Structure formats: C-alpha cells, structure tokens
Amino acid sequence: MNVQADKGTSKFKNIISIIGFGILLIIGIWSAYQVITFIPRLFSDTGATTSTELNERDIAAKLSTTTANSGDDVVINWAHRGDDDGIVSFSYACVEGFYFEIDGDAIACNAPHNVDADAQTLTVTPITTHETVEAALAITYTNTEGVSIRDTKTLTVTGESPVVTTEEVSTETTEEGPREPEVQTTPTVTSVTPTVTPTRIIRVPRTSDPYGIADLQVAMVAVGEITAFGTFEPKGIVHPYSRAAAKFKVTNLGTKETGSWNFSAILPTQAGYPYNSQIQPSLMPGSSIEIFITFDQLVPGIHTFSVHVDSNNYVVEISEYNNAAAQSITVLNY
Structure with missing residues (x-):
C-alpha cells in the first residue's frame, strides 16, 4: 500500500515539475519578445555606425x-x-x-x-x-x-581649388606704329544677384574685392535668460540664479573678406573679467552672423553687457567706431 502511495506521489511531483518548466519557458519567451519590441530601430537604414541606448x-x-x-x-x-x-x-x-x-x-x-x-x-x-x-x-x-x-x-x-590661367606670348616681331596713349582702368566689383526659390530665400554675399577693405559692424539683438525648457526669452530683468544670455549680430559692411576675427565681451558675472572668444569664421562682404552667448553666476545690480569685435585689431577696416555695442541688463537680488 505504501509502495503505491509513493509511486503516486512521485508521479504527481513529475507532473508538477513539467508544468513548472513549461511556465518558465513561456515566461522566458515572453520576456525576450518584450525586449525585442522595447528597443526598435530609430531608422530603417540610418547608415550610422554607432548608436547609444539610454x-x-x-x-x-x-x-x-x-x-x-x-x-x-x-x-x-x-x-x-x-x-x-x-x-x-x-x-x-x-x-x-x-x-x-x-x-x-x-x-x-x-x-x-x-x-x-x-x-x-x-x-x-x-x-x-x-x-x-x-x-x-x-x-x-x-x-x-x-x-x-x-x-x-x-x-x-x-572648396573650390584656385584656377591658374596662362597667357600665350607671341614670338613674332611686328613693326611698331605710333603708340596710342594708354588708358588706365580701375578694377570693378560685380555683385552676385540674390537667388530666390519658391521654398526659401538664400541671401548670397557679394564677392570679395582683393583691393577693397573689410568693415566689421556689431549690433545687439537682445539680452535675456534661458528658461527651464532651454529656450531663450528676451528680457531686461533676470534673477541672480538665472542663466542669462545675450544675442548680437556681426556684419561685414566692407568690400573685402574679413579673414579670421574674434570678439570680447564684458559679462555681469562674479568673475568680472572679459570673455575672449575663439577664432570666428571669415565673413564675405554683405554677410552677417548671429552669435549667442550664455553665462551664469550673476551679480545683483544694473549692469551693461558689452561686446567688442576684433578687439585685437587683426582685421584692417574702414572704420573701428562700429566695432562695439552694449545693452543694459538688471540682475535682481532675490
């Protein structure tokens, strides 16, 4: 009688083990499916060699x-x-x-x-x-x-490689007649007509005159702060814990390409020393660039954000009087 009971118990345990193994197998398959569906590809054919899953x-x-x-x-x-x-x-x-x-x-x-x-x-x-x-x-x-x-x-x-042209020189001799007076001509600068398409407008800068002179001009666009969403909000009053920002525009009003240049800025921060920028891209005549700068650790009070382009006088310009601009900004004490 005990032998039959032991056989029944053993059979029952085998059945339970098989059922348990089947449940674990189903859970494993379900987990693998969830992992596969949880990490879809961002592109069907991105061509990116690396991707980061975060x-x-x-x-x-x-x-x-x-x-x-x-x-x-x-x-x-x-x-x-x-x-x-x-x-x-x-x-x-x-x-x-x-x-x-x-x-x-x-x-x-x-x-x-x-x-x-x-x-x-x-x-x-x-x-x-x-x-x-x-x-x-x-x-x-x-x-x-x-x-x-x-x-x-x-x-x-x-970029475009420089094109070198050669002029053929004739070796034949000819009798010289009376010479006509030479007329001196001055080089002319031609402007490129702006290209307009139905979808967007592209402003094409003028060509650079090798005999011309560059002229950098800076103008303030706005001062303000960076919001919690990372956007720039123009405003003249900010809190001391804010991340302030300033936007200004630099334009080449001259007739020659500027070459490399930089700028310096006075910030209303605790450090108190001027900020000196890295080398900025060359500007063709008529072209402009907007520069956006952010800063924190503000000092309470009424301050002036000032910027000076080409402060080291690397660029030969028509005028140096338009190289500086400023705008006031108030930092609250709370």
Missing part, C-alpha cells in the same frame, strides 16, 4: 551625404526617444575659414542653434575657403528635465 534619451542622426562641395545643401535627419517638449539644437566645431549657413544666414560655431522640437530634418549649407575641411557637427536633444543626449557626425567639405 532609455528615453536616445538620438540618432543621419546625413544625406558624408562629402559635399562648398555651397551645396546637406540634409540632416534625426530621431529621438521621448516626447517633443524638449529642445533640439544643431552645432558644429570652429574651423578657420569654414562655417555653416541655414536659410542664407551664417551660423556661429561652438554655439547651439535651436530648431523646432517636432522637426526631424534640417538643411544646412557648408561654406569654406579651403580645399578640404573635416567638419564635426552634432544634433543634441535636451528634455524638459535638462538632460541632453547628442549624436555627432563628420562632414567632408571640398
């Missing part, structure tokens, strides 16, 4: 081409996890004689250029005076909590 902060960017000629449009596509309440920005590293344009406007290097948060594409135009430039660029997404993730790419930009 939960809700993932971002991946793709260039329409990895090589481009100076003046050709390049399209940047991207996708990121999370909602569209954050901030998406484009930035690139400073390289002498190189800059990007967006809708015909030069974009400052080493500074974020915000785009629409719900946008997934941006058209940029690389401009360079060199034969070849390796341009490092980045697309950055910052969520509402201030956490950022970026994807960086490298674009190879080819």
Whole structure:
C-alpha cells in the first residue's frame, strides 16, 4: 500500500515539475519578445555606425551625404526617444575659414542653434575657403528635465581649388606704329544677384574685392535668460540664479573678406573679467552672423553687457567706431 502511495506521489511531483518548466519557458519567451519590441530601430537604414541606448534619451542622426562641395545643401535627419517638449539644437566645431549657413544666414560655431522640437530634418549649407575641411557637427536633444543626449557626425567639405590661367606670348616681331596713349582702368566689383526659390530665400554675399577693405559692424539683438525648457526669452530683468544670455549680430559692411576675427565681451558675472572668444569664421562682404552667448553666476545690480569685435585689431577696416555695442541688463537680488 505504501509502495503505491509513493509511486503516486512521485508521479504527481513529475507532473508538477513539467508544468513548472513549461511556465518558465513561456515566461522566458515572453520576456525576450518584450525586449525585442522595447528597443526598435530609430531608422530603417540610418547608415550610422554607432548608436547609444539610454532609455528615453536616445538620438540618432543621419546625413544625406558624408562629402559635399562648398555651397551645396546637406540634409540632416534625426530621431529621438521621448516626447517633443524638449529642445533640439544643431552645432558644429570652429574651423578657420569654414562655417555653416541655414536659410542664407551664417551660423556661429561652438554655439547651439535651436530648431523646432517636432522637426526631424534640417538643411544646412557648408561654406569654406579651403580645399578640404573635416567638419564635426552634432544634433543634441535636451528634455524638459535638462538632460541632453547628442549624436555627432563628420562632414567632408571640398572648396573650390584656385584656377591658374596662362597667357600665350607671341614670338613674332611686328613693326611698331605710333603708340596710342594708354588708358588706365580701375578694377570693378560685380555683385552676385540674390537667388530666390519658391521654398526659401538664400541671401548670397557679394564677392570679395582683393583691393577693397573689410568693415566689421556689431549690433545687439537682445539680452535675456534661458528658461527651464532651454529656450531663450528676451528680457531686461533676470534673477541672480538665472542663466542669462545675450544675442548680437556681426556684419561685414566692407568690400573685402574679413579673414579670421574674434570678439570680447564684458559679462555681469562674479568673475568680472572679459570673455575672449575663439577664432570666428571669415565673413564675405554683405554677410552677417548671429552669435549667442550664455553665462551664469550673476551679480545683483544694473549692469551693461558689452561686446567688442576684433578687439585685437587683426582685421584692417574702414572704420573701428562700429566695432562695439552694449545693452543694459538688471540682475535682481532675490
């Protein structure tokens, strides 16, 4: 009788073990399926060699081409996890004689250029005076909590090589007649007509006159602060714990390309010393660039944000009187 009971118990245990193994197998298959569906690909064919999985902060960017000629449009596509309440920005590293344009406007290097948060594409135009430039660029997404993730790419930009022309010299001798008086001519500068397309307007700068003179002009656009969402809000009164910001515009009013230049700024911060920028891209005649600078550790009181372009006088200019601009900003004591 006990033998039969032991056999029944053993059989029951075997059945329970089989059922338990089946349940574990089902759970394992379900877990694998959840992992696969939880990490979808951001692009069906991005061509990106690396990607970073950071939960809700993932971002991946793709260039329409990895090589481009100076003046050709390049399209940047991207996708990121999370909602569209954050901030998406484009930035690139400073390289002498190189800059990007967006809708015909030069974009400052080493500074974020915000785009629409719900946008997934941006058209940029690389401009360079060199034969070849390796341009490092980045697309950055910052969520509402201030956490950022970026994807960086490298674009190879080819400029126009100088064309050398030779003039044939005749060896034949001819009898010289009476010489006519020589008429001296002065070189003329021709302007490039702006190109207008149905979708957007591109402002083409004038050509550089090798016999001309550059003329940098700076003008304030606005002062303000960075909000909790990472956007710039123009305002003249800020709190001491705010992250203040200033935006100004630099234009070449002359007839010759400026070459490399920089700027210095006096900030209402605790440090109290001038900020000296890195080398900025050369500006063609008629072209301009907007520069955006942020700063914190503010000192309460009424201050003046002032900026001075080409403070070291590297650029030969028509006038130095338009190289400085300023705007007042009030920092509260609470």
